[in-house]
Amino acid sequence: MMAGPDRVVIVGESVAGITAARELRTRGYTGRLVVLGNDPHGSYARPALSKSVLKDLTVDISAPVAYDDLDLNVVRRAATHLDLAERKVSTEDGDAHPFDAAIIATGATPRRLAEPSQRGELVLRTLDDAQALHRRLDEATSTIVIGAGFLGMEVPSACASKGVDVTVVDVVPPLRRLFGPFLSWHVARLATAHGVRYVKASGSVRLLGQPVAGIILDGGATLTADVVVSCVGDVPAAAWLGGTGIADQLGVPVDSRCATPIPGVFAAGDVTYLRSGGYLPNPTTTVARRRPFWCNAVAQGKVVAASVLGEPADTVPFDDYFWTELFGVHVKVAGPLLLDGDPGQVDGSIEDGDALLRWDHPDGRVTAVAFGRRIAVSRLRALASSTAD
Ligand SMILES: Cc1cc2nc3c(=O)[nH]c(=O)nc-3n(C[C@H](O)[C@H](O)[C@H](O)COP(=O)(O)OP(=O)(O)OC[C@H]3O[C@@H](n4cnc5c(N)ncnc54)[C@H](O)[C@@H]3O)c2cc1C
Incomplete structure (x- = not known):
């Protein structure tokens, strides 16, 4: 029944x-x-x-x-x-x-920055967005990406692989809000090694032009590029x-x-x-x-x-597992974010893009991060949860 x-x-x-x-x-x-x-x-x-x-x-x-x-x-x-x-x-x-x-x-x-009448703001959420951005990048020599979150760093990865010059603009360093200072520093190092420029904004950024062809920084300075992408959250x-x-x-x-x-x-x-x-x-x-x-x-x-159906579930109603790909490095994260300070354990070399990292949080929870290290997701999850209490 x-x-x-x-x-x-x-x-x-x-x-x-x-x-x-x-x-x-x-x-x-x-x-x-x-x-x-x-x-x-x-x-x-x-x-x-x-x-x-x-x-x-x-x-x-x-x-x-x-x-x-x-x-x-x-x-x-x-x-x-x-x-x-x-x-x-x-x-x-x-x-x-x-x-x-x-x-x-x-x-x-996606959150947008354009004024109501301003045309040409690019974002990335749908297949239409991705196809439109792909075609624009095919014809571009320069790109500005606003926002250095995970999406705001994956887009520069794609730009770098296509040989498009790219500048990332944010008030905080790459992935700092999501990952914390240690991984942020290493992601920034990786981005720099792939030719990505980072511009630190001191406040909100506005879009320049009709259609959009650049940005206006807080102090009034402007930057221009063939393509401007807003990756400022959703x-x-x-x-x-x-x-x-x-x-x-x-x-x-x-x-x-x-x-x-x-x-x-x-x-x-x-x-x-x-x-x-x-x-x-x-x-x-x-x-x-x-x-x-x-x-x-x-x-x-x-x-x-x-x-x-009024039945008990087989799983909890949340999952913090997350992955991203940055400049050819697969980063997998199991466990809570943000990651304060340096990891308690490092196995391998993060500089070489082959490391397993572990953060022990004050509340007893554990976050495990595979930075370029090939590891089954189930194993990474087990490392994060095994000592969680
Ligand atoms: C470019 C990109 C890269 C990402 N990469 C990662 C990653 O590496 N790792 C990771 O963990 N997560 C990643 N994410 C996040 C992940 O894709 C989302 O968490 C996931 O798609 C959420 O699924 P959802 O079904 O809740 O919402 P969505 O995928 O947003 O789907 C919602 C659906 O509802 C439809 N809809 C909205 N409003 C209406 C309406 N009024 N009527 C009818 N339909 C409506 C939309 O068209 C859409 O199809 C990424 C997201 C993006 C955009």
């Missing part, structure tokens, strides 16, 4: 939404399953946009989120409204999709939830079951954050924040499906 609702609507055709759909079917859900998506290319692996598509337009990036084998009703229309009273999701074409359970998995959209894609009270500025708060306070309404992936009154990995040390990483979206996709 099937457990759970008869009509499930998932909003968001990407890794969180498709993982939820797969898990629902795996758990035996046989009812109606509608997936709403607003990307004309459907579902694909976003991490490959910066690592592969910028270098090769022909690469197929759909496999990790393929769903041909699933019984889904996919509707490529943007959700425009969540009606809690009528329990339906409206789409841009005026249709309404009734639900017994709804899963919000709309991810995030915001939860929650505007369509306006009027419901389900989302706030940080995103959609959920509890340990990926449930919102509204019965039958759940959320997963980049659009969410775990609320402190619900479940945080470590309530004494962890602040509420979004975890905009692939594995977190997978974990939450699985948890949310179990919760929709």
Whole structure:
């Protein structure tokens, strides 16, 4: 006998939404399953946009989120409204999709710097963005990347591999906010070795030109380039939830079951954050924040499906595993960030791009980092968690 609702609507055709759909079917859900998506290319692996598509337009990036084998009703229309009273999701074409359970998995959209009328700001979130940036880089000799986070360092990696001159601008050194000072220093060293210039801004940067052809630094100095890319973070894609009270500025708060306070309404992936009154990995040390990483979206996709069916989940509703590729070096991180000070243990040589690093946090948790070291993700995870308590 099937457990759970008869009509499930998932909003968001990407890794969180498709993982939820797969898990629902795996758990035996046989009812109606509608997936709403607003990307004309459907579902694909976003991490490959910066690592592969910028270098090769022909690469197929759909496999990790393929769903041909699933019984889904996919509707490529943007959700425009969540009606809690009528329990339906409206789409841009005026249709309404009734639900017994709804899963919000709309991810995030890039933060932008352009003035409302300013044209030509490039960002990187979708396949269209990546293809457009690829083509611009093919014709460019110089690029400015604003923001030195993980995306803001992956784009220069692609530029360097294409022989495009690149300048990265931020108020803090590369990856300092995410990784802390030690790894930041080594990433900066790697970037410099690949010809990437870093300009430290003293305050906010504005875009220059119509269309955009450079930037204006805080003190008024200008820099120009053929291509300007903003990699200045993202915001939860929650505007369509306006009027419901389900989302706030940080995103959609959920509890340990990926449930919102509204019965039958759940959320997963980049659009969410775990609320402190619900479940945080470590309530004494962890602040509420979004975890905009692939594995977190997978974990939450699985948890949310179990919760929709009223069943216990097989996993916790968060995953801090993260990876990036910088100038040919694969960096894998298992365990909490930020990483204060130097690592407690270093095995190998970070200078040679072959090191296993370990940070012991004051609260007993452990972060393990493979910096160019080839290691199975499961082994890295075990190193991070084995002494976590
Ligand atoms: C270039 C890039 C590189 C990345 N690299 C890494 C990496 O190396 N490692 C890592 O861990 N993470 C990486 N990430 C982050 C990772 O891709 C995200 O954490 C993950 O995609 C989040 O999945 P999601 O399903 O929650 O949201 P998303 O992937 O953002 O998907 C949300 C979906 O909802 C759709 N949608 C939005 N609004 C609506 C609406 N109103 N109606 C219908 N559909 C809607 C969107 O079109 C989209 O398909 C990267 C992200 C980017 C952009």
